[in-house]
Amino acid sequence: MGEDNVRRWPSSDVLMGAIGYGVVVATLYIMLFGNAFAFAGANDDAAYASGLASLAAILLCVVASLWGSDWLTRLGTRKLLWPSSCILMAAYGAAAWASSAGLASEALSLGLRLVSGAAVGLLMVVWSDYVANQTKATLSMSFVIAFATMGVGMVSVTFLDPFSERIALAAATLLSAVFYMTISQGIKPSRFVSRKESADTLHLNMRSSVSYAITGLVIGNAICLLSRTMPLSYALLTLGFGVLGSVVVSCVLIKLKRGSWLLLGPVERFTFPGLIALLLVAPYSSGAWGVVLAVLLLTMLFVRDLARIVNRALLATEFECQSCYLYARTALPFFIGIGGGFALGVIANAAVFPVAEVVCSIVMVVFLSVGITVMPYGADPLTMPLAQLPEAPSDENRIGQGLWRRACESVAREEGLTPRECDIFQILSHGRSANVIARELDISVYTVKSHMYNIYRKLDIETQQDLIDRVEDERMRIKREVEEPHVRL
Template sequence: MSTEVEPGQRLNWPLVFTASCGFALYWSSFFTMLMRNSFMDGAIEILWYHLFLRIVFLLGSCIGCLAMAKRADWISSAQGVRFQKAGVCLFSVVAAVGSLAAYSLSATMPLAFDCAAWGLAGVGLSCLLMLWVELLSAFAPAERDAALVLAIGLGAPAYLVMNLLPFPFNIGLLCASPLISLGIFYLLEQDEDVVASAFVPLEDSLQRARWTASYKGIAVAYGIVFGLGIGSTTQIAESDPLYSGIAVVLALGAAAAWFVARFLGERIQKASSFRFLFPVLIIALIPMAFLQGMPSVACNLLLLGCYVFFEAIGINLALVLAKQQRASRIQLVAVSQACIYLGLALGHGVGLAATSTGAMNYSMLSVAALGLVILLALFITFAPLSPLAGHELKNAATLEADVAVTEKDAVGFWRKHCERIAQEAGLSARETEVFLLLAKGRGIEHIQNKLNISSHTVKTHTYNIYRKMGIGSREELLDLVETDVDNGGQS
């Protein structure tokens, strides 16, 4: 979002819109899980049960992100991508089986079953999030940022439709949305305009870019505040106006993120854009401590809009820094998301413990959240806040030079392995040229234009390459190159 579109440069709007629609289905599913009562049994009216299952869902999301951050190298491999896709499918299966079981038995499912289901649902949606984050990183900066914000904005009306539909259509849409999102993801994977970003080993990434402890702590603290506000909506009776209000503030939060990113991009890179939330949070929390009814509901919704703003800016910050520092996108995004999910779970947990025991009511919780916001404001105002640990952010000229040298070394290393594979397979000079482009993820149209040959000739060379290497698909070719690089040429 901070990258201006140069004169004459146009965004590929069909590509942006397609990606936004696919990513929007993730957000609609996530918002539904976060804001709606249990998808397992819509007849449950026990307050603590709803909050408890949300906590389990958020902890599942947190654990999923931490696991992917720790195994970022494997997650980036072909096997890792297949694992993430399986996790997405698992979400739909769990939601469908749990709902059908509860409906057919006309009874509440055992708490252990619901906990397992919601935990797996959290892991599944975190897999879908990371798939889209990795795909969007392959876009040009302006297209990536437009797709990110537009996806959240489109996720709002999709959430509204999902929650206005009667049972079982709402459950059906919830189960189908991640699968449809995965289908759109697959189509974009095959698009010739989408070329995967260079792989960055986790060890190298951690040397270049790691979130500071202060930034991670702030993300958790913000999550606690948002969790207290979002958890409070459980006490509000479900209704069409409530769902409509939620959809509106979700869209407004995304619009605010776009505005800040479009005109104040430099502040995003320094994480100082989060200071914009302080006055809004204070405006929301003060009335919540003293008012009831519709004013309190409006304040809860305002907190939800702040959460969406924080999410959009946070993911954008991670992707921008990953590109600048040539770091692992999965590692940076997964860690920051895990901190937010942990904070949301803690916020829900505090609210659940305080209200169920009678130790505090929602007004007192609002006062506590207000105090936390004031402490955050003081800390960010007077303490230096750098998002990355180990070094200051480099200036643009130094970054450009460093990245150019590093990428040159990485490309040379990769090309050496590809040429060795081609030589061992007995490829001709022209077949080797086609093989190098195929290994980069290029499509037939790109290769024919690059080499000035016909599409028929490209297909013939591709067939010969597959035959000589004993493979049958582009995925097997990429796996072959990836395995050779990982094994240092010993495969």
């Protein structure tokens, strides 16, 4: 991605969309790890059970969306906006009324969590259209703003009393619905693409799904273990600061690395050592130091989560696919991971032996290590999306084609690429993926990825877009050399 998508500030529509989307995601985490539906006198076991119930409802919605994505797309996902928003606001209102009237019970809390979990799951499906209709020019900063909104929301609710918190969450739900209605006018309907067509086009494999699931696993486990040493409200506060920390880190990386950090593969690699170190040290830390380590751990995890969402949106700009299918297909492993991590945390919290937390951290380290080993460079479209071809060469301009080919040959010669690497380099410069190159050259996709790794290493670059930019710079240099004699004449 070029410089424009980093420096250009989002328009008012994109800004409203980012805030609205951030509110919905914040609501999801508050529901899972907060106490919005917990009544006075409820114990931790009831809170854990209610959190798992909310997650089960969300998972059912995601699975149903994946299975019925064709029907939902034909119906129009935006038609679910007001029904799901009204159900969620009614759940908050019922919780506030029951608490003030003294009618609160664990059964009511569980029922409200199930209903609200289903409503939030449907809202996430509705907002999938917004995520899929981002432009490359604004998507990075849009999701940074969404995560900033999400972090501020989670931090803010922890300072409210239960009644005010429920009223604030109901108002935030209404605000996000209004924002969506405002921006939805700019979301143009596209050609209907079936779930099967989307699956065939995207060619998503299990590698990125494993990565998504492991990130969710560690997030769910970290929050559950945090609640062992502090009330759920303070655990949510720590989670909010972790999200805000990921926003700061992301902004710094965007400034330093432009858009190349957004690829899921590089993000996996540079966060891996820090996550391992923090997971191994965290069980032995307590007090203020333990909270600081927890915030750092969550910061790294949410940098990965931000890259996950950005890559999903970027994938939607590169391929003609169904937004509902793309959302459900990529969100399902993440929510399954959160559920697994939360369940492991509950087991560790219930264990009587003192090393349970240490064992749990070691399990997380093992999962992260497995994840990093099954995700080689460019193993999945989500880890290395296709890059847009610059405007330079066109099919009707033979001179432009010749300059582009000369530029590729010049760069390849300068960097000492082998003949096979030269072949792959030229196809890469036209924005093709590893799977496409493998089909064109009739070789294994893993062989292609191995050559791609060597090419990137020799050129000292990180992404396919960096490669295209390098060729474009060389093309412009050759063009100036060709034109200068005519200018002097």
